[in-house]
Amino acid sequence: MPQLTLAHQRLPGVSVIAVTGEMDATNRGQLESYLRRARTHPSEGLVFDLSRVPFMDSSGLHVLLMCATDCLRNGGAVHLAAVQPLPARLFEVTGVVAHLPVYDTVDAAVSAALNS
Template structure:
């Protein structure tokens, strides 16, 4: 099943959403910070509210993530785990991966080198 939904902050940030098998794949594009975090929180919450608890974030187009963005992802992880699912991060660029390493958040997410590796066969 494929579904496309885009939320946007003009020229700054958007989230592409689609369903691939049992996974809800979200692709944040741009800078995830305190100004744009709600644009990611909304589709994460929507997916979880609709019973999709296996969330995959394709981070290959994410240019930046601050602590507010990280908190949105941590909140989604707690909800997904409670529902028997999880949050998988894929294709993180070095600048984004560094935020997760510094904070230790990389230890609480399942991290994959690529989107393909994050999707079950």
């Protein structure tokens, strides 16, 4: 099973989840468990730093969408940052880019999360 490395940084008003590794069906449970533990303030904005995610399949995408739905339900929003080419293509083909904002940098995503 490919291992994900996950790190969480809580800033005032927004949390940043840095993901390293491939996001797929083999580690979906690991990502879901981590998000349940890390999201202690569901109404805050959430930024996913995807700069070190070279590949994502529909399972990883599903986790992001479920997290975004939960954030919206609680008054927050999900922002994606530094998306690599293969995951970016998945977001484009599936139309996710119309629903989840994507930013070139983590700083830009954090700024947007704080102003939304």
